Amino acid sequence: MQSPSPRPDVTIGILALQGAFAEHQVMFQKVNARRRVVIVLVRTPEDLGRCDALVIPGGESTTIALLARLAGLLEPLAQFLKSKPVWGTCAGAILLSAEVENAKKGGQEVLGGVSVKIARNGWGSQVESFEAPLEVEGLRESNRPFHGIFIRAPVVLDVMPALTDAPIQVISRISSSLLPASVGPLDEDDTDPRDPRTIVALRQGKHLLTTFHPELTKDYRFHEYFVVECVLPTMAASAATA
Numbered sequence: 214m215q216s217p218s219p220r221p222d223v224t225i226g227i228l229a230l231q232g233a234f235a236e237h238q239v240m241f242q243k244v245n246a247r248r249r250v251v252i253v254l255v256r257t258p259e260d261l262g263r264c265d266a267l268v269i270p271g272g273e274s275t276t277i278a279l280l281a282r283l284a285g286l287l288e289p290l291a292q293f294l295k296s297k298p299v300w301g302t303c304a305g306a307i308l309l310s311a312e313v314e315n316a317k318k319g320g321q322e323v324l325g326g327v328s329v330k331i332a333r334n335g336w337g338s339q340v341e342s343f344e345a346p347l348e349v350e351g352l353r354e355s356n357r358p359f360h361g362i363f364i365r366a367p368v369v370l371d372v373m374p375a376l377t378d379a380p381i382q383v384i385s386r387i388s389s390s391l392l393p394a395s396v397g398p399l400d401e402d403d404t405d406p407r408d409p410r411t412i413v414a415l416r417q418g419k420h421l422l423t424t425f426h427p428e429l430t431k432d433y434r435f436h437e438y439f440v441v442e443c444v445l446p447t448m449a450a451s452a453a454t455a
Contacts, residue, residue, distance in 0.1 A: 250440060268300045271305060277308060300421040303366055306327075310422075328374040331367045348386075
């Protein structure tokens, strides 16, 4: 009897123009998803074309957008996220959002793809960076908190999916007691879980958005989650309709 064909590799691209792309690469090398995870550092449209999914890392969102434009990547990236999973962390979350507040003078180019409004540097300056334990729905060993590292992190101001958009699934929130004054006054009920400013991780369809830096920890469960919950199902659905 003929043995079954080996399962194909999973090729994860990491946008490697600026920011913490090397740290993401290290974390993905720890992931065991019963498929070999191959990493491509994406700097050209040709690199992007080899990928099943993409990570846009933390860094400086305006600089990443500018370098992507100079590399001829902005339009290919916008087309890529229409059919393949993309995960944005911190600066990457800003680039994935539909609208941005607190942009630098001249504005902020975004790719869209996730129906949220986000405030750049919403948690404040570098000296106001902080760390906090997070409860995250869907992670392996979800009863074990994930160590969230927030560095000049953006804040989600609003979720605004259209009727034709995939629903938004919030997978982690932070306590409203940690919200800084810079994000504006809390609602009368400051424990209201519907306050979008407490959202620090969410999914919309195949895309993942985190306002903090999972790649700066030693815990690779978020990288495993992206592969298992976002990338593999998308690959399977594409293969079924091919």
